[in-house]
Amino acid sequence: MNDTISFKLNGETIACPVSGAGTLLDLLRDTARLTSARPGCRIGRCGACTVLLDGEAVPACLVMTWQLAGRQVETVEGLQDDQDFLVVRDALARESALQCGYCTPGFAVSLVSGIRHQRSGQETDLGEAIAGNLCRCTGYGGLSRAIQRLTDSCCREDAAAGNDNDFSGD
Numbered sequence: 001m002n003d004t005i006s007f008k009l010n011g012e013t014i015a016c017p018v019s020g021a022g023t024l025l026d027l028l029r030d031t032a033r034l035t036s037a038r039p040g041c042r043i044g045r046c047g048a049c050t051v052l053l054d055g056e057a058v059p060a061c062l063v064m065t066w067q068l069a070g071r072q073v074e075t076v077e078g079l080q081d082d083q084d085f086l087v088v089r090d091a092l093a094r095e096s097a098l099q100c101g102y103c104t105p106g107f108a109v110s111l112v113s114g115i116r117h118q119r120s121g122q123e124t125d126l127g128e129a130i131a132g133n134l135c136r137c138t139g140y141g142g143l144s145r146a147i148q149r150l151t152d153s154c155c156r157e158d159a160a161a162g163n164d165n166d167f168s169g170d
Ligand code: FES
Pocket: 038, 039, 040, 041, 042, 043, 044, 045, 046, 047, 048, 049, 050, 059, 060, 061, 062
């Protein structure tokens, strides 16, 4: 199979040829030259390649290019001015939640998705949001503190808005 599809990548419509075995991860890195999504296991287990597909965090290594027609893909490169991403980036930086940094974009995308789920009432625990992400440097102490910081900040925003929802998961 060799065809052309179009989809939105970080807000821009792009058209590209697809082959039956091509993945979104390879398309991002080899064709679009966007390298925030990282190859790790390539079988959906490590989360290093996590991107947003129609707003949901997914491993790009498991999305075939032929599945992208008419879809919207967002990567860290396209989230640089996104308020949710900036809040996540700040929390990760303040809590030193990275060592080599290889896993960090995947964690950040999953946390952005988790925050958006919280806001829409779909999910209450940011720890769940990163359940599919692994850090081979085992930097989970910093990640844990960053999640606590994000959870506290969500609680404060919620209290300011007069909403009684408790995002702490207690
Ligand atoms: S490379 Fe995609 S989940 Fe590991």
